[in-house]
Amino acid sequence: MSVLADSAASKTPMGPKGVRLPAARSVRYNPNAAELQELTSRMAHARRTSFGNYNVQTRVTSRSTASTYLVTDDPSITTGQAIPTEEGQRVAQLQAEFIAGRAMLVIDGYVGNEPDQRARVRLYIEESNANIAGMQAQLYFPPDAPAHDWDPELVMIYTPNLPMPDYPQERLIAVDLDAGITRVMNSDYFGESKKGGLRMWNAMVYARGGLAMHAGCKVIPTDRGEQVLLIIGLSGTGKTTTTFTRQNNSQPVQDDFIGLFGGGKVVGTENGCFAKTFGLDPRHEPAIHGAVTKPDAYLENVSQQVDGGPVDFFDTSYTKNGRATFPMSSLGIWRDPREVGAVTQLLILNRNDNMIPAVARLSREQAAAFFMLGETQGTSAGGKAEEGKALRVPGTNPFFPYRDEQQANRLHELMDSCRFEVFLLNTGRVGGGTDRPGSKKIEIEHSGAAVKAIAEGTIRWEADPDFVSRLKRDRIEFL
Numbered sequence: 001m002s003v004l005a006d007s008a009a010s011k012t013p014m015g016p017k018g019v020r021l022p023a024a025r026s027v028r029y030n031p032n033a034a035e036l037q038e039l040t041s042r043m044a045h046a047r048r049t050s051f052g053n054y055n056v057q058t059r060v061t062s063r064s065t066a067s068t069y070l071v072t073d074d075p076s077i078t079t080g081q082a083i084p085t086e087e088g089q090r091v092a093q094l095q096a097e098f099i100a101g102r103a104m105l106v107i108d109g110y111v112g113n114e115p116d117q118r119a120r121v122r123l124y125i126e127e128s129n130a131n132i133a134g135m136q137a138q139l140y141f142p143p144d145a146p147a148h149d150w151d152p153e154l155v156m157i158y159t160p161n162l163p164m165p166d167y168p169q170e171r172l173i174a175v176d177l178d179a180g181i182t183r184v185m186n187s188d189y190f191g192e193s194k195k196g197g198l199r200m201w202n203a204m205v206y207a208r209g210g211l212a213m214h215a216g217c218k219v220i221p222t223d224r225g226e227q228v229l230l231i232i233g234l235s236g237t238g239k240t241t242t243t244f245t246r247q248n249n250s251q252p253v254q255d256d257f258i259g260l261f262g263g264g265k266v267v268g269t270e271n272g273c274f275a276k277t278f279g280l281d282p283r284h285e286p287a288i289h290g291a292v293t294k295p296d297a298y299l300e301n302v303s304q305q306v307d308g309g310p311v312d313f314f315d316t317s318y319t320k321n322g323r324a325t326f327p328m329s330s331l332g333i334w335r336d337p338r339e340v341g342a343v344t345q346l347l348i349l350n351r352n353d354n355m356i357p358a359v360a361r362l363s364r365e366q367a368a369a370f371f372m373l374g375e376t377q378g379t380s381a382g383g384k385a386e387e388g389k390a391l392r393v394p395g396t397n398p399f400f401p402y403r404d405e406q407q408a409n410r411l412h413e414l415m416d417s418c419r420f421e422v423f424l425l426n427t428g429r430v431g432g433g434t435d436r437p438g439s440k441k442i443e444i445e446h447s448g449a450a451v452k453a454i455a456e457g458t459i460r461w462e463a464d465p466d467f468v469s470r471l472k473r474d475r476i477e478f479l
Helices: 035-039 085-099 127-139 190-205 239-244 286-292 362-374 404-417 442-456 465-474
Strands: 026-031 046-049 055-057 069-073 103-111 119-126 153-159 173-178 183-186 211-213 214-221 229-233 251-254 258-261 265-267 272-276 299-300 323-327 345-350 359-362 376-377 390-392 421-426
Touching: 035 046, 035 055, 069 085, 085 153, 085 173, 103 127, 103 190, 103 404, 119 127, 119 190, 127 190, 127 272, 127 299, 127 323, 153 190, 173 190, 183 190, 190 211, 190 362, 214 239, 214 258, 229 239, 229 258, 229 421, 229 442, 239 251, 239 286, 239 345, 272 286, 272 345, 286 323, 345 362, 345 442, 359 362, 359 465, 362 404, 362 421, 421 442
Parallel strands: 026 103, 055 299, 069 173, 119 153, 153 183, 229 345, 345 421
Antiparallel strands: 046 055, 103 119, 173 183, 211 258, 214 229, 214 251, 258 265, 272 323, 299 323, 359 421, 376 390
């Protein structure tokens, strides 16, 4: 059972470096799964589905890039937006005053399960948004100490119902890397909790000589030995699908973020999955569909007409960015990241509809170029401002908090330490859009066959002069 605070001291949870977090009207520490589902059932916009789990409709349906700022007095350290320390202190005080009158939940756990690279984390969130707490609890690796002994390195302070009038859409995500605290205000989208912790972990991994990558990981057994694949791509481009689609009884290791270190060592981050549900079909994605439809999964913004009734994964009248969380154990095929060997292949996903082939093998120089280009077609995961537009997101990682070129330089170092192969995998169309005669959609089965052949080393390659000349024309080099 969870513990509900009943004294002034216990109503002020601890944050990084022993700093006390804002005091609340009440605090419930680490509710169990049944308690979190019961709290979620009380939410006005929560509906029980025919699967027995809960589906919550949120006001905010995607991540809020325009409202995300690094708290620093030196804005040159980031390619993104920044606010000064003084402003960060002002908004922290506003959030503390708001929390004083609220019932709050504390969720503790680890980002990662590798003892040398994991981070102790704490989510501090309004009880009225219990679904976020339930979803995050599925993604954290469980804590190994009680709440009063938990000494978090990274903290999310999350107030979905606190407007911030001076910021875009009255919303603010303030990332204070020095303090190890991210504050989320006026967004009830779960992705801000998940990405908030991982963004701070990005900085931790970089400081330790590694590179956090927006990547899935899987292992594929082959006649030439077990192959370890990393799959990087912008949200919604097929990263999770490619990771969970099975080849030769492959096993998923991680679906969204990993840390890469010297020698090709892979470190995992999450004990669960935050999967996109648009178009989810058991014929094509049986593992994900099976996990999403279990009673312990949480759904977010999936179309549903009546409480207790079925959901429609194909109806996008509210949003295309329907989501679900579930424990990795729900898949029944998960491989612990501590058990995998060095990376053998890196796949760079690009959902596109121009002349990029379904799959291309890249030289070391081409790999660097496409990693930094981060080319793809925007999806609903980035909101209406990105959906359908040609994007360039360096490293396909919009959550790296520092300068983009630092990712390229670190990748350069890591590639020197482990000579893995790199491939460009198109998950869109070949030969143009739907209006172009003769163009072909790349189906999940096509991508799956390409991944299988890459792992087995059975593709016969030939040089494409147009593909090479494009790189020469762009004149992309390492910094």
